[in-house]
Amino acid sequence: MLTDIWVYLAASPLLWLTVTLAVYLAGRWLFQYSGGRAIFNPVALAIIFLVLILLLTGTPYPTYFKGAQFIHFLLGPATVALAIPLYLYWERVRRLFLPIVVGLLTGSLTGMLSAIGFAWLLGGSPQTLLSLAPKSVTTPVAMGIAEKIGGLPSLTAVIVILTGVVGAVAAPALLNRLQIRDDAVKGMAIGVAAHGIGTARALQISSLAGAFAGLAMGLNALLTALLAPLLVRLLHLTP
Amino acid sequence: MIAALATLLIFQLIGEIAVQLSGLPVPGPVVGMLLLFLALRWCETLPDALRTTAETLLSHLSLLFIPAGVGIIQYGARLTNEWLALVAAMVLGTLTTVAVTALIMQGVIHLQRRSNGINK
Numbered sequence: 229m230l231t232d233i234w235v236y237l238a239a240s241p242l243l244w245l246t247v248t249l250a251v252y253l254a255g256r257w258l259f260q261y262s263g264g265r266a267i268f269n270p271v272a273l274a275i276i277f278l279v280l281i282l283l284l285t286g287t288p289y290p291t292y293f294k295g296a297q298f299i300h301f302l303l304g305p306a307t308v309a310l311a312i313p314l315y316l317y318w319e320r321v322r323r324l325f326l327p328i329v330v331g332l333l334t335g336s337l338t339g340m341l342s343a344i345g346f347a348w349l350l351g352g353s354p355q356t357l358l359s360l361a362p363k364s365v366t367t368p369v370a371m372g373i374a375e376k377i378g379g380l381p382s383l384t385a386v387i388v389i390l391t392g393v394v395g396a397v398a399a400p401a402l403l404n405r406l407q408i409r410d411d412a413v414k415g416m417a418i419g420v421a422a423h424g425i426g427t428a429r430a431l432q433i434s435s436l437a438g439a440f441a442g443l444a445m446g447l448n449a450l451l452t453a454l455l456a457p458l459l460v461r462l463l464h465l466t467p
Numbered sequence: 468m469i470a471a472l473a474t475l476l477i478f479q480l481i482g483e484i485a486v487q488l489s490g491l492p493v494p495g496p497v498v499g500m501l502l503l504f505l506a507l508r509w510c511e512t513l514p515d516a517l518r519t520t521a522e523t524l525l526s527h528l529s530l531l532f533i534p535a536g537v538g539i540i541q542y543g544a545r546l547t548n549e550w551l552a553l554v555a556a557m558v559l560g561t562l563t564t565v566a567v568t569a570l571i572m573q574g575v576i577h578l579q580r581r582s583n584g585i586n587k
Contacts, residue, residue, distance in 0.1 A: 252530045271529045275536040282540055289540050296534035302524065303531045305475040307496035308482070309521035311503035315513060326579060331572030338567045342560035352552030356545070360556045364564060367535055369494045382538060383545065389536035391557050396529075398558075399565045408569045413576070417569035421561050428528040438525070446497050453493055 238287060244295025251277045266397045271425055275389070303367065303424070310427070310446060313439035320436065321443060324412060331413075332444065335420030336451045339364035340459055358465060359383045361456055363391045366423040369449040377460045388423065395422020396429035411437040419444030471520035478503040 237243040255270035255277070262268040282292055293300070314321065321328065343360040352360070359379035362370040367388050374384035399418045408414055411434045418426040419441030427445050431438030482499030485491075491498070507513055539546070546553065 248533055249530075252533060271532055271536065274530075274533045275539065278533065278537045279540050282537070289538060292537060293534060296537070299531055300534040304479045304496045304499075305472065306524045306528055306531055307494075308475045308478045308499040308503055309524050311478075311500045311507060312513065312518055312521040313525070314500075314504050315507040318508070324576065327572045327575040330575045331568050334571045335564055335568035339560070339564045342563040343556040346559050347549075347552040347556040350552040350555050352549055352556070356549050356552060360553070360560075363557065363560070366494075366497075367532070369497070372494065383542055385535045386539045386542055387553070387557065389532050390539070391561050392532065393536075394558050394561045395565065398562060402562055402565055403569055406566060406569060408573055410573065410576070413569050413572050416572055417565045420568050421564035424528055425532055428525075431525060431528070442525075446500055449497050450493050 238285065239291065241295035241298070244287075244292045245298055246295075247281065248274075248278065248296050248299055251281075266401065269393055269397050271389070271396070271428075272393045275393075307366070307424075307446075310442035313435060314443055317436055317439040320412060321440070327413075328416065328443070328447075331416050332420065332447050332451060335364075335417070335444070336448050336455055337459075339421060339448075340452065340456060344463065344465070354465060355380060356383075358460065360387055361460065362452055363387045364421050364423060365449050365452045366445055369453055370423075373453055373456045377456055378466065389425065392422045392425025395426040399426065400429065400433065412440045415440030415442075416444045420448050423448070468516060468520050471514070471517040474517055475499075475503075475521070475524075478506075 251274045252270065255273035258273055259265075259268045259270045278292075281287075282289070340361045343363050344357050347357050347360050355378070358377050359374050361377060361379065362373035362384060365373065365388065367385055370384050370388045371381040374381045395418055399422060400414070403414050403417060408417070414433060415430045415437035418430045418437070422429070423445045427438060427441040430441035478499040479496050480499075481502055482497070483495030485498050486493060486495045
């Protein structure tokens, strides 16, 4: 009887959609209960819980994704929604035009070169290096870039998410240590390095930081898409 | 709220169509974001419903990355073989990017302020 119900539910989108939302809420609760400690990042907790649940129940990822895709889909409209903080803080953005352009160029190049460099030093395979190159760019774009330069798009998706988690967990403390006090600069650095997950974290610092992170994420997606193929050719990387 | 959601989806759709037609190496939603921003600048108003819906969606932005992140489950073998290279690239690479970007941008802002001071 119980197995029958499980067999029915495990294959339906309803179960995995509900589980994803429940685990996210639990992760958020843990984060708040811990007093907002960075190490209790809700995304990281939720991913760990869900991986454990899938492994314990022997559920294949495609079955899980059939339910979770409804959440995944909202990434599109959420990206469009970043126009709203950008509109609200446009005066600030306009005044900082030159620092934004310079910061963006530096961030995009450092993002790709540091990822490729560290992995190369530690013996990463060429395909891993190519999958790592667009790691600081928002998921859908990063996957497109990886495909174009010869990486593995689905590996890139995972790397991108983990990069975002690292940025969200560690960037605020690092920026404080570097004595960066301007929320616009904080947002820009987090958005360039850690895309949407970083932007979600920046929105918690202030809505100004969030606006700059969203702007940095959008512009970095454009710039890295243009620069990555050139950089890969320059470094003679082939899969 | 539904009208606001429809607005976001319509701009995403226009963005996707624009990318398909132009062949730009940019994702549709990013183009949609730029177009919605231009539309808001042009109208010079932000409807309350759109603002509330956007802010609700963005306050749960991190939820939306979970389904893709769980995909890590498919890469057990590569993660065990190359974990050091991957972890170094993700942790050191990301921290380097945050630090370099913040310091350079802060530096340019200082230079700009100083030259503005001299001009005055």
